[in-house]
Amino acid sequence: MEEPAEASDSEASGLAEKDSPEVGPLGREYLDLLEESWRLDARLATTLAKLDSSGEWRLDGSATCQAWLRQHGRMTASAASSRVKTARRLRNLPRTAEAFAAGELSSDHVRVIAHGTDVAESLDGIDRLDVEEVARLVAEGEKVFIDAARSLDPTRLRRVVTHWRHAVEPQVVITDKTGRVCRRKLHMSQTLDGRFVIDGELDLEGGTVLQTALDALMQPGPTDTPRRTASRRRADALVELARQGLDGGRLPTAGGEKPHLSVLVYLETLEARTGAPAAEFDNGELLSGEATRRLACDAGISRIITDGTSQALDVGRRTPTIPPAIRRALVVRDRGCAWPGCDRPPGWCDAHHLHHWANGGDTRLDNLALLCRAHHTKLHEHRWTAELTDDGELEVKPP
Numbered sequence: 001m002e003e004p005a006e007a008s009d010s011e012a013s014g015l016a017e018k019d020s021p022e023v024g025p026l027g028r029e030y031l032d033l034l035e036e037s038w039r040l041d042a043r044l045a046t047t048l049a050k051l052d053s054s055g056e057w058r059l060d061g062s063a064t065c066q067a068w069l070r071q072h073g074r075m076t077a078s079a080a081s082s083r084v085k086t087a088r089r090l091r092n093l094p095r096t097a098e099a100f101a102a103g104e105l106s107s108d109h110v111r112v113i114a115h116g117t118d119v120a121e122s123l124d125g126i127d128r129l130d131v132e133e134v135a136r137l138v139a140e141g142e143k144v145f146i147d148a149a150r151s152l153d154p155t156r157l158r159r160v161v162t163h164w165r166h167a168v169e170p171q172v173v174i175t176d177k178t179g180r181v182c183r184r185k186l187h188m189s190q191t192l193d194g195r196f197v198i199d200g201e202l203d204l205e206g207g208t209v210l211q212t213a214l215d216a217l218m219q220p221g222p223t224d225t226p227r228r229t230a231s232r233r234r235a236d237a238l239v240e241l242a243r244q245g246l247d248g249g250r251l252p253t254a255g256g257e258k259p260h261l262s263v264l265v266y267l268e269t270l271e272a273r274t275g276a277p278a279a280e281f282d283n284g285e286l287l288s289g290e291a292t293r294r295l296a297c298d299a300g301i302s303r304i305i306t307d308g309t310s311q312a313l314d315v316g317r318r319t320p321t322i323p324p325a326i327r328r329a330l331v332v333r334d335r336g337c338a339w340p341g342c343d344r345p346p347g348w349c350d351a352h353h354l355h356h357w358a359n360g361g362d363t364r365l366d367n368l369a370l371l372c373r374a375h376h377t378k379l380h381e382h383r384w385t386a387e388l389t390d391d392g393e394l395e396v397k398p399p
């Protein structure tokens with residue numbers, strides 16, 4: 001901190017915090033190296049810009065400078081093209097280039113500024129702003145961005161740049177967004193052991209909608225352990241979101257029925273008799289007997305009578321295992337998950353038969369408890385046991 005606050009931009013240090021007393025010697029060493037790597041990145045960008053304009057990359061027959069960099073720099077196509085784009089842009093961003101060379105800006109910050117101020121390129125097909133006017137606005141913006149980058153991470157800096165961009169040319173920010181809307185995809189594939197792998201990309205608006213919904217569903221509960229990490233809770237929240245969508249009955253019908261999960265199960269499996277076969281989903285995937293008993297605790301059941309060779313003789317109507325009136329009474333009594341300490345609301349809960357109906361248990365309040373899916377699973381698959389005390393509290397015991 002040798003310089004007063006009003007010192008010129010280029011003289012201030014890139015990482016102001018590194019001189020703070022809270023940073024130890026290792027931290028300082030690391031931050032020094034980091035700053036050095038930024039300076040090196042700046043030199044890489046300058047050299048790449050020279051290489052690009054010299055045309056030297058044609059020597060090996062490469063079609064573009066990006067292709068040359070991808071091959072010789074062993075990079076992905078997008079990394080190579082991002083580097084070339086940044087290097088080119090830096091020619092028109094003298095202040096940014098200077099701060100970059102001085103180790104004040106990280107490569108991520110520079111990329112944000114370089115790509116976000118690329119006004120002329122994105123104006124194709126839209127009223128072009130006066131070239132000089134654009135240069136003036138960019139030069140003004142640069143000062144603000146470099147200053148902001150001292151305290152902001154690249155994500156926050158991108159917001160500052162986007163605000164500036166919107167002020168300069170609102171129509172471009174809007175088209176940019178629509179451009180991004182097209183890049184949406186969601187892949188869902190099943191592995192050999194039956195699990196699902198999800199991978200995808202959402203536009204700004206769609207991603208924000210999903211994140212807001214997941215955030216609401218993934219809050220840790222009071223009975224959560226640290227083993228239920230944020231990513232695990234997010235995965236559970238996604239399933240919960242889908243389940244509530246199915247349970248809510250607002251999804252479009254398919255084949256004359258509201259979409260639902262359908263499981264074919266033998267009576268002996270439901271009764272938990274030894275040697276009983278597993279249950280089967282519509283798609284042929286198998287489900288364990290205890291998971292099926294959990295689902296059957298609170299489900300719509302149709303009885304199919306077969307002649308022993310799986311030939312259906314009679315299919316009964318689907319009837320809910322928990323009649324609506326009993327569920328309402330249960331919600332009034334338990335008000336949410338009955339597990340001690342759990343605060344999941346009724347919408348997240350199944351009704352659990354303490355003595356399973358498949359084994360002759362009654363669907364009566366004194367044999368039922370409302371349980372969130374995590375706790376319902378504990379009772380079935382994880383073999384915890386539960387009893388209702390005389391005053392209607394649930395008492396649980398580990399296996």
Ligand SMILES: [Zn+2]
Binds near residue numbers: 294352353380
């Ligand atoms: Zn149950």
Ligand SMILES: [Zn+2]
Binds near residue numbers: 338342343
């Ligand atoms: Zn619970």
